[in-house]
Amino acid sequence: MNDQLKTMLLKAKLNFAILGSILIIAVLGKFINPELTNSIFVTADQLVSDLYIVFIAITLGAFVPNFKLVAFGSIATFIGATILIQIGVFTYLTTEYVFSVLIVVLGFASIANLYRHYREFGL
Known part of the structure; x- marks a missing residue:
């Protein structure tokens, strides 16, 4: 395998782990609780049309040098x-909605960060 490709794959292993986790959640969710999984991914699909969330995610993925901060910060949030x-502080939000936001942010940030690694090597 090309040395540049090996280096890119090593740098981007967190990106692939996040994207793979989203895929595993989707597949396992269809078997365990299809109604909940469907509602979460329908909400995530609707969130994509709210472009400000997508722009924020892409900006985080492309311009924050340490992607671990983006990933773990999103999960901590x-x-x-x-x-x-x-606790009842946010009575107007649901956990499913916040999880949908997490999926959208991590997905688009991971893809943007992968593209940044790709552009570094000029492949």
Whole structure:
């Protein structure tokens, strides 16, 4: 395998892990709880048409040098929002909606970060 491709794959392993996790959630969710999974991904699909979320995710993925901060920060924000929903601070949000936002943000940020790695090598 080409050395540049090996280097790119090593740098982007977190991106592939995130995208693979989204795929695994979708597949397993269809077997475990198809109604919930369907509602989460329908909401995520609707969120994509809210372009400001997509622009924020792409900006985070493309311009933040340490992608681990983006990934773990997004997950920590999701956990914090979920705790606040369960406590009753956010009465107008649901955990499913926040999870849909997490899927959209991590997915688009991962793809943008992959593209950034791709552009570095000029492949």
